């Protein structure tokens with residue numbers, strides 16, 4: 001590790017259970033960020049700043065003026081540019097040591113299993129169930145951990161899945177067809193609420209990649225920001241889950 005790296009990451013290297021070994025684990029890691037919107041913005045910025053070695057930035061959309069209230073990785077000058085490219089520019093300026101890969105088409109059109117199999121962890125920061133289910137299935141198939149977040153209005157939720165046999169997985173939480181997409185474009189969202197949830201996703205990603213602390217595996221945190229109250233629920237694996245039950249021992 002170079003002197004510049006030791007200095008850049010000194011405040012986390014100082015952490016007793018992190019150290020140089022933790023930093024080297026981050027540098028050796030590849031992470032997929034699905035969606036560079038309100039959640040993906042803080043997620044990608046924190047992970048790049050922390051020194052994750054390779055970030056795959058997936059978003060098929062372009063930056064719109066109405067995004068800028070909460071999608072803080074994008075700037076006014078980037079309106080009209082693909083979000084993945086806008087994010088790449090911001091992250092390269094933040095930390096030139098991180099390898100940045102962009103995926104500008106829908107993940108459903110891309111070869112999602114290949115992309116997921118090539119990373120150590122996936123962060124679901126998207127806004128629709130179709131992508132969430134597809135990402136979850138690819139993570140279970142590849143045995144890759146998944147950190148999932150969502151926020152709308154003044155509410156947020158965040159959870160993590162190990163990707164290992166025994167579940168649970170995202171599909172256990174939302175049996176297919178059970179959900180209707182509620183989007184921020186129709187329901188509104190308070191900007192810092194996505195920041196809170198995205199920050200927790202980034203924290204969990206760093207913990208899982210470095211072995212720090214205890215991951216949020218199998219627990220769901222629910223935030224009510226109107227009352228500023230958290231609830232924590234344990235997520236049981238669904239024995240009839242079509243995605244993770246087949247991998248269960």
Ligand SMILES: [Zn+2]
Nearest residue numbers: 169172241244
């Ligand atoms: Zn499942």
